[in-house]
Amino acid sequence: MMRSVLPVLTVLAVILGVWWGAVAPMNIRVALDQAERADLVVVPEGSVVRRDVSVWRLIASNTEHVATGYALERPRLPTPTQVGQELWKTTGAMVQRGRAWSKRSLIYHGWITLQSTLWGFALGTALGILGAVAIVYSRVVDMSLMPWAIISQTIPIVALAPMIIILSSQFGIDGRGFPKAIISAYLCFFPVLVGMVKGLRSPASSQLDLLQTYNATGLQSFLKLRLPSSIPYLFTSLKIGIAAALVGTIVGELPTGAISGLGARILIGDQFGTPLAIWAALFAAAILAGVLVTLLDLTQRITLTRMGMRS
Amino acid sequence: MSLEQFWKVIETSGATSSYDAQITALKEILEGLSDEELTKFVESYDRARDAAFSYKLWFVAYIVNGGCSDDGFYYFLDWLIAKGQRAYHRVTRNPLWVLFYLFRRPPDGYELEEFGQVPQQVYFDRFERFPEYYALASMVNSPNEGQKMNEVSPKDANQHLNKSVVSAQNLDLTFQTNDGPVHALKDVSLEINKGDFVSFIGPSGCGKTTFLRCIAALETPTGGSLSVNGMSPDEARRARAYGYVFQHAGLYPWRTIGGNISLPLEIMGYSKADQAERVKRTMELVDLAGFERKFPWQLSGGMQQRASIARALAFDADILLMDEPFGALDEIVRDHLNEQLLRLWARTEKTIGFVTHSIPEAVYLSTKIVVMSPRPGRITDIIESPLPKERPLDIRDTPAFLELAHRVREGLRAGHAYD
Numbered sequence: 001m002m003r004s005v006l007p008v009l010t011v012l013a014v015i016l017g018v019w020w021g022a023v024a025p026m027n028i029r030v031a032l033d034q035a036e037r038a039d040l041v042v043v044p045e046g047s048v049v050r051r052d053v054s055v056w057r058l059i060a061s062n063t064e065h066v067a068t069g070y071a072l073e074r075p076r077l078p079t080p081t082q083v084g085q086e087l088w089k090t091t092g093a094m095v096q097r098g099r100a101w102s103k104r105s106l107i108y109h110g111w112i113t114l115q116s117t118l119w120g121f122a123l124g125t126a127l128g129i130l131g132a133v134a135i136v137y138s139r140v141v142d143m144s145l146m147p148w149a150i151i152s153q154t155i156p157i158v159a160l161a162p163m164i165i166i167l168s169s170q171f172g173i174d175g176r177g178f179p180k181a182i183i184s185a186y187l188c189f190f191p192v193l194v195g196m197v198k199g200l201r202s203p204a205s206s207q208l209d210l211l212q213t214y215n216a217t218g219l220q221s222f223l224k225l226r227l228p229s230s231i232p233y234l235f236t237s238l239k240i241g242i243a244a245a246l247v248g249t250i251v252g253e254l255p256t257g258a259i260s261g262l263g264a265r266i267l268i269g270d271q272f273g274t275p276l277a278i279w280a281a282l283f284a285a286a287i288l289a290g291v292l293v294t295l296l297d298l299t300q301r302i303t304l305t306r307m308g309m310r311s
Numbered sequence: 312m313s314l315e316q317f318w319k320v321i322e323t324s325g326a327t328s329s330y331d332a333q334i335t336a337l338k339e340i341l342e343g344l345s346d347e348e349l350t351k352f353v354e355s356y357d358r359a360r361d362a363a364f365s366y367k368l369w370f371v372a373y374i375v376n377g378g379c380s381d382d383g384f385y386y387f388l389d390w391l392i393a394k395g396q397r398a399y400h401r402v403t404r405n406p407l408w409v410l411f412y413l414f415r416r417p418p419d420g421y422e423l424e425e426f427g428q429v430p431q432q433v434y435f436d437r438f439e440r441f442p443e444y445y446a447l448a449s450m451v452n453s454p455n456e457g458q459k460m461n462e463v464s465p466k467d468a469n470q471h472l473n474k475s476v477v478s479a480q481n482l483d484l485t486f487q488t489n490d491g492p493v494h495a496l497k498d499v500s501l502e503i504n505k506g507d508f509v510s511f512i513g514p515s516g517c518g519k520t521t522f523l524r525c526i527a528a529l530e531t532p533t534g535g536s537l538s539v540n541g542m543s544p545d546e547a548r549r550a551r552a553y554g555y556v557f558q559h560a561g562l563y564p565w566r567t568i569g570g571n572i573s574l575p576l577e578i579m580g581y582s583k584a585d586q587a588e589r590v591k592r593t594m595e596l597v598d599l600a601g602f603e604r605k606f607p608w609q610l611s612g613g614m615q616q617r618a619s620i621a622r623a624l625a626f627d628a629d630i631l632l633m634d635e636p637f638g639a640l641d642e643i644v645r646d647h648l649n650e651q652l653l654r655l656w657a658r659t660e661k662t663i664g665f666v667t668h669s670i671p672e673a674v675y676l677s678t679k680i681v682v683m684s685p686r687p688g689r690i691t692d693i694i695e696s697p698l699p700k701e702r703p704l705d706i707r708d709t710p711a712f713l714e715l716a717h718r719v720r721e722g723l724r725a726g727h728a729y730d
Contacts, residue, residue: 206557206558206561207561209524209529209555209557210555210557210561211578212528212529212548213527213529213548213553213554213555214551214575214578214579214626215548215549215578215579216578224574224577224578225563228563228565229563231565307564307565308564308565308566308607309564309565
C-alpha cells in the first residue's frame with residue numbers, strides 16, 4: 001500500500017507542477033494589461049506592441065508582474081488553487097449557507113446532469129443488452145443491426161444533439177430531460193452492446209455441448225450459462241458506458257441553450273467570460289464521472305465475489 | 312434353475328425375513344398360476360435368462376407377472392416405465408425396489424419416507440442384511456452351467472431384449488471443409504453391451520472423439536446406422552440416456568461444486584429435495600463429500616474432474632461417455648483417478664465409453680479396447696480384455712497386462728503409417 005502511494009503522489013505532483021508552471025506564460029499578457037491600466041511600469045508599453053513579443057521575453061522583462069498572473073479574476077488559465085476555491089465556493093460553501101439548490105450551485109447543476117445521465121444510462125444499457133441478445137441469437141439481426149450500431153457511433157454527437165432536441169419537441173416533449181437522456185443513451189448503448197455480444201458468446205463450445213447433452217432449452221442455456229458468463233464483460237462495458245452517458249448528457253446541454261446542468265454552466269461560463277466557472281464545472285463533471293465509475297467498480301467487486309469469481 | 316430350487320429359496324426366506332408379508336404376497340401370485348402357466352414360466356425363464364439385458368429386471372418381472380415370457384416382460388416394463396424414470400432405474404439397480412412400487416409401502420420396520428429417500432449405499436447395505444433375497448438375486452444372476460450365451464439366438468438378444476446398448480453399423484462421417492471432404496469416420500461397426508467399459512484409443516484425427524460425439528448426438532453421421540438404447544442417438548439424448556464428461560472439467564466458476572453438480576438436475580426439473588439428495592450421493596461416490604460449498608478455483612485439477620464426473624452421474628443415466636477426462640492431469644493423479652473410476656464403475660454398473668491417448672490407461676480400465684487409426688478414421692482392432700474385473704494398480708506389471716498392452720501397441724502401429 002505504502003509503496004504505491006509514493007508513485008501516485010509523484011504523478012499528481014508532476015501534473016500540478018506543469019499546470020502551475022503553465023499559468024505564468026498563459027496569463028502574462030492579461031496580467032501586464034491589468035498592470036498597465038493600474039499605471040505600473042510595464043516593458044514594453046502598449047498591448048498592441050506586446051502582441052509581437054514572445055511570452056518568455058515578457059516574463060523575463062516583467063518579473064515583478066508574473067505574480068499578478070496567479071491571482072487574476074478572469075485568467076486565461078486559472079491556478080489549481082483558484083479552481084479549488086471556485087469549486088468550494090459553488091458547492092461546499094453553498095451547502096454551509098443552506099443554498100445547495102440555488103441556481104449558482106454546482107450541486108444543483110450536477111444533480112440535473114446526473115438525472116439525465118442515469119436515465120440515459122438505464123435506457124442505453126437496456127437497449128444494449130436487448131440488442132446483444134438479439135444479435136447473439138439471430139444471424140439476421142447480427143448482419144442487419146451491427147453495421148448500423150457501428151455507423152451510429154461515427155456521427156459526431158454534437159451535430160446530432162440539436163436535431164434530437166428539435167425532433168423531441170416536435171413530438172410534444174417540452175422538457176430538456178428526455179432528449180438529453182436520449183443523447184446519453186445513444187452514446188452509452190454501444191459499449192454495452194459490444195461488450196455483451198462478446199460476453200454472451202464467451203462460453204466455450206464444450207460448455208454449450210454439455211447443455212445440449214442435458215437437452216436444455218434455449219432459455220435455460222441463456223439463463224444458466226450465457227448470462228452468468230457475460231457478467232464480467234457487462235461490468236467492464238457499464239463502466240465505459242456510464243462515462244459515455246455523462247459525456248452525452250453534457251454534450252446534450254452544450255449547444256442547445258439549456259440553462260441548467262454542468263454543460264450549461266460550461267457554455268454560460270464561456271459566454272460571460274468567466275473561465276473559473278468553466279473549470280469548476282469541468283472538474284465537477286470529472287469528479288461526478290469518477291464517483292459513478294467507482295460505484296460501478298464496487299458493485300462489480302461485490303457481485304463477482306458473491307458469484308465466486310474473484311476478479 | 313429349477314422350479315424346486317426357486318420354491319426352496321422362497322420357502323426358507325420366510326422365517327427369518329422381516330419382508331414376510333411381501334414374500335407371502337409374491338407366493339400368492341405364483342400359486343395363482345395354472346400348471347400350464349407355471350410350465351411356461353419355467354421354460355421361458357430358462358430360455359430368456361441369459362439373454363436378458365438385466366437379469367434382475369427379468370427376475371422381478373417373473374415374480375410380478377408370473378413369468379409370462381417376452382410379452383409378460385414387456386407388460387412389466389410398460390408398467391414400470393409408467394411409474395417413472397426414477398422407479399425404472401431403482402428397480403434395474405435393485406429388485407427390492409419393486410416391492411415399494413408394487414405395494415406402495417415400505418417393508419415392515421421402515422417408514423415410507425425413509426424408504427424413499429435412503430441413499431443407494433445404505434440401501435445396498437440393507438439388501439445384504441437380508442441374505443435370502445441376496446441369494447435369490449445371485450442365483451438368478453449366475454448363468455447356468457452348461458448353457459452358454461451363444462445358445463440364445465442373436466435375434467432374441469438384440470431385437471427383443473436390447474442387450475446391446477450402443478450399436479453402430481458401417482458408420483460414416485464426412486466433414487465438408489474448404490480443403491475438400493475429410494473422412495472423420497469410415498465404415499465403423501461396433502457393439503457396446505450393457506456394463507461394458509469400452510476404451511477408444513488411437514492417434515489424433517482417428518475419429519475416436521468424433522465417434523463418441525456421434526453416440527451423444529453432438530455430431531450427425533453421414534452414413535450407416537447408429538442406435539443408442541435401441542433409439543436414435545438424438546432420441547437417446549432427449550431421453551437423457553447418457554452423461555458426458557469432457558476433457559476439461561468445465562465447471563461453472565460462478566457455481567459451487569454442489570451447484571455445478573445440481574446443474575443438470577435443475578435443467579431436468581428435479582425437485583429441490585431430490586437435487587440435494589442426489590448431489591450428496593454423487594459427491595460421496597467420487598469422494599468429494601464435504602466440498603459441496605467450495606468454488607471450483609478452490610479445488611485441484613483432479614478434484615475438479617471428479618466433480619465433473621459427479622455432474623455426469625447425478626441424473627442416473629446408464630451410459631457414461633468420457634472424452635479424455637484425465638488427459639490434462641499428471642501421471643500420479645491420473646493413476647489415482649483410474650483406480651477410483653474402476654471402483655465407481657463396479658458400484659454403479661454403468662456402461663462406459665472412454666476416449667484416451669494412453670495405452671496403459673486403456674488396458675487398465677477396459678473390458679473392450681477399440682484401436683482406431685486416422686485418414687480415414689476407422690477401427691483397426693477390437694480387443695476383448697481377459698483381465699479380471701477386480702484390478703489393483705499393480706496388475707499393470709503382470710505378463711497378461713503387458714501382453715495386452717503390446718497387442719494394443721501393435722494395433723496402433725499397424726494402422727499408422729509414419730510417412
